[in-house]
Amino acid sequence: MQGRNIIIFAVLAIALAIVFLLQLVFGSVNIPFSEVLSILQGNSNNEAWSNIVIEARLPGALAALLAGAGLSVSGLQMQTMFRNPVAGPYVLGISAGASLGVAILIMASTAIGITNEVRLMSSWSIILAAALGAVLIFLVNFAISFRLNDVVAILIIGLMIGGGISALIEILQSITSNEALKQYVLWTFGSFRYTNLSQIGYLAGVTVVGLVFSYALSKPLNLLLLGDTYATTSGLNVQRAKMMIVLCTSILAGSITAFCGPIGFVGLAVPHVARSLFKSADHRILTPACALMGAIICCICNIVSSTPGTDYVLPVNAITSLLGAPIVIWIILKQRRL
Amino acid sequence: MMQLQASSLNVGYGSKVVFPNISFAANEGDMIALLGVNGIGKSTLLRTLSGLQKPISGSITIAEKELDKLSAVDKAKLVSIVLTERIYIDNIRARDFIALGRAPYTSWLGQLNDKDEAIVQEVIDVMHLQKLEAKFFNEMSDGERQKTLIARALCQQTPLIILDEPTAFLDFRNKRDILGTLKNISEELKKTIIFSTHDIEAALEHCNKCWIMNEQQQFIEVMQSANFAAEAKRILEP
Numbered sequence: 001m002q003g004r005n006i007i008i009f010a011v012l013a014i015a016l017a018i019v020f021l022l023q024l025v026f027g028s029v030n031i032p033f034s035e036v037l038s039i040l041q042g043n044s045n046n047e048a049w050s051n052i053v054i055e056a057r058l059p060g061a062l063a064a065l066l067a068g069a070g071l072s073v074s075g076l077q078m079q080t081m082f083r084n085p086v087a088g089p090y091v092l093g094i095s096a097g098a099s100l101g102v103a104i105l106i107m108a109s110t111a112i113g114i115t116n117e118v119r120l121m122s123s124w125s126i127i128l129a130a131a132l133g134a135v136l137i138f139l140v141n142f143a144i145s146f147r148l149n150d151v152v153a154i155l156i157i158g159l160m161i162g163g164g165i166s167a168l169i170e171i172l173q174s175i176t177s178n179e180a181l182k183q184y185v186l187w188t189f190g191s192f193r194y195t196n197l198s199q200i201g202y203l204a205g206v207t208v209v210g211l212v213f214s215y216a217l218s219k220p221l222n223l224l225l226l227g228d229t230y231a232t233t234s235g236l237n238v239q240r241a242k243m244m245i246v247l248c249t250s251i252l253a254g255s256i257t258a259f260c261g262p263i264g265f266v267g268l269a270v271p272h273v274a275r276s277l278f279k280s281a282d283h284r285i286l287t288p289a290c291a292l293m294g295a296i297i298c299c300i301c302n303i304v305s306s307t308p309g310t311d312y313v314l315p316v317n318a319i320t321s322l323l324g325a326p327i328v329i330w331i332i333l334k335q336r337r338l
Numbered sequence: 339m340m341q342l343q344a345s346s347l348n349v350g351y352g353s354k355v356v357f358p359n360i361s362f363a364a365n366e367g368d369m370i371a372l373l374g375v376n377g378i379g380k381s382t383l384l385r386t387l388s389g390l391q392k393p394i395s396g397s398i399t400i401a402e403k404e405l406d407k408l409s410a411v412d413k414a415k416l417v418s419i420v421l422t423e424r425i426y427i428d429n430i431r432a433r434d435f436i437a438l439g440r441a442p443y444t445s446w447l448g449q450l451n452d453k454d455e456a457i458v459q460e461v462i463d464v465m466h467l468q469k470l471e472a473k474f475f476n477e478m479s480d481g482e483r484q485k486t487l488i489a490r491a492l493c494q495q496t497p498l499i500i501l502d503e504p505t506a507f508l509d510f511r512n513k514r515d516i517l518g519t520l521k522n523i524s525e526e527l528k529k530t531i532i533f534s535t536h537d538i539e540a541a542l543e544h545c546n547k548c549w550i551m552n553e554q555q556q557f558i559e560v561m562q563s564a565n566f567a568a569e570a571k572r573i574l575e576p
Contacts (some may be wrong), residue, residue: 004538083426127348215491216446216447218442218447218448219444219446219447219448222438222448223438223441225425225427225438226425226427226428226438227421227425228417229390229423229424230419230425231423232390232410233388233389233390233414233417233418233419234414234439234441234442234494235409235410235411235412235413235415235441235442236410236441237410237412275428276429276431278429279429279432280429280430280434281427281428281429281430282430282434284447284448335428
């Protein structure tokens with residue numbers, strides 16, 4: 001690896017450490033940096049602050065880090081596999097499927113009179129419904145995309161399935177109570193704070209496995225840059241490689257969406273920034289690069305969404321979209337070959 | 339040495355024969371132009387020879403190995419290809435692109451060892467691409483890109499290299515340049531090169547034989563001779 005890349009990696013790692021800790025500093029109450037450090041080391045006497053940092057902020061901070069890394073790597077794999085610069089986890093209908101699962105759970109359960117006494121946002125039922133929805137829609141898209149070899153057709157079918165799902169959700173919304181509707185809408189805002197400390201272990205486990213799996217797929221991904229025909233004549237079993245990539249990307253994006261709600265644009269935008277910064281197309285470099293940069297961006301979005309010093313919490317999905325949309329426009333202007 | 343042999347080959351898709359009864363043999367150092375009108379089955383034959391699709395019947399042997407019976411990786415050590423289709427990859431430099439040709443030989447992560455690096459360097463030297471190796475693939479001219487694609491195929495170190503219309507998008511000077519490069523490769527590196535083309539004059543100047551797929555569904559080999567072009571055209575357009 002070139003010296004330049006090592007320096008960029010080092011700078012990114014330091015930046016990640018800083019923004020990660022800043023997530024623990026900022027919030028409705030801003031806690032001094034030195035105090036945060038001593039809380040983390042277990043030598044703080046301030047119990048209130050200690051509780052805020054460990055119980056309230058640490059799970060969200062970890063979720064932001066994991067979600068950013070996982071979604072960005074998942075987007076990178078999608079873009080390479082579909083050879084499409086605007087592909088992202090949404091191509092496989094992962095957000096749409098998760099949304100459908102959650103919509104059915106929240107709205108149907110209130111419609112038939114089940115009252116949820118648990119706080120729904122952090123409950124396992126939401127996570128399972130989202131994961132189930134994501135996997136179901138992913139399997140449908142996967143079955144179709146395996147029959148078609150046409151990238152544009154797959155993208156259009158993905159959009160159409162997404163459209164159909166939105167329609168289903170709208171119908172559900174129209175026949176449901178205001179309370180359930182509000183819960184669903186809050187879920188679609190996306191947040192890194194849905195998870196508690198006991199759940200974060202599961203998210204961390206799945207994400208780390210997914211990231212290691214992703215790195216191991218570097219060689220097939222590099223060959224797929226050339227297209228299926230070159231990849232096949234380079235000795236790659238293209239069908240099997242694509243199946244593994246789809247599996248990997250859906251594990252990452254599916255579980256993250258299940259835990260954090262839909263987080264838009266991160267998976268789409270970060271890979272482009274990584275490619276430009278590292279001036280590389282090699283997945284052995286881009287996979288760790290996307291993981292680091294995605295983690296940094298989501299940590300920053302988490303800080304922004306907490307609007308330090310106030311009691312407001314802004315939707316993370318809105319912030320990532322505000323940040324991501326200009327990047328996508330920049331990609332299109334730069335490439336002008338969509 | 340006989341590098342490539344095919345006997346009673348029927349090529350096509352499923353059970354539909356596109357072109358029947360093809361037999362030929364090629365030696366190392368042969369540079370062969372494949373001629374025929376659009377839609378006659380040139381691409382189908384080239385795909386079959388590349389191991390991308392199975393022949394409907396008949397057999398192909400390359401370096402005394404039967405192509406059908408090999409694994410994907412072993413096929414990749416016998417045949418490499420250069421396609422007409424445009425490739426868009428952002429942020430990849432020529433050297434890294436060329437090095438992808440080592441894929442059949444590298445480990446699961448695709449790491450190049452010293453031997454791989456030496457082979458990549460050798461190919462860059464043979465193709466005179468020293469000035470190009472740090473250039474980004476997407477910033478290259480059509481001619482430069484074609485040379486980079488050929489260099490990638492050479493890195494695969496296969497006895498047979500197949501090119502689908504390698505001169506299609508090139509201007510006159512670049513056409514000559516690419517065909518001359520291919521001729522040097524076939525002669526000096528003892529490769530068998532097969533390329534489809536519609537530029538009959540330019541191709542016949544450089545190749546030592548041509549294969550013609552004519553509209554009577556005959557597969558005819560014509561050797562280099564004094565009236566090579568005239569003979570080829572007579573068979574092609576009776």
